[in-house]
Amino acid sequence: MTAMYDYVKPALIFFLVIIAAGIAGGFLAADRGRRVVGWCLLCALFPPLLLLLYFARPLREVEGMFRKCLKCGGLIKWRSTVCKFCKSEVTE
Numbered sequence: 001m002t003a004m005y006d007y008v009k010p011a012l013i014f015f016l017v018i019i020a021a022g023i024a025g026g027f028l029a030a031d032r033g034r035r036v037v038g039w040c041l042l043c044a045l046f047p048p049l050l051l052l053l054y055f056a057r058p059l060r061e062v063e064g065m066f067r068k069c070l071k072c073g074g075l076i077k078w079r080s081t082v083c084k085f086c087k088s089e090v091t092e
């Protein structure tokens with residue numbers, strides 16, 4: 001009984017870490033306009049990918065997160081007023 005308990009507990013923690021990594025990956029992917037399900041699975045299988053995803057640049061405009069500069073097409077933060085790539089002013 002005790003042996004069973006000792007085995008189950010670390011497995012449960014491992015399982016929870018995988019779930020948490022998957023969910024975190026899904027949210028990060030959504031914020032960056034990437035495929036949520038794919039990144040969710042990748043981060044669950046290989047949690048260090050979360051770091052890569054965290055620093056990854058967005059692929060497209062994401063409402064409230066990133067938008068496209070009209071002059072150079074670079075993706076900048078939603079609230080930025082100056083494009084960090086071409087330094088031109090960004091207006092709504």
Ligand SMILES: [Zn+2]
Pocket residue numbers: 069070071072073074083084085086087088
């Ligand atoms: Zn620009």
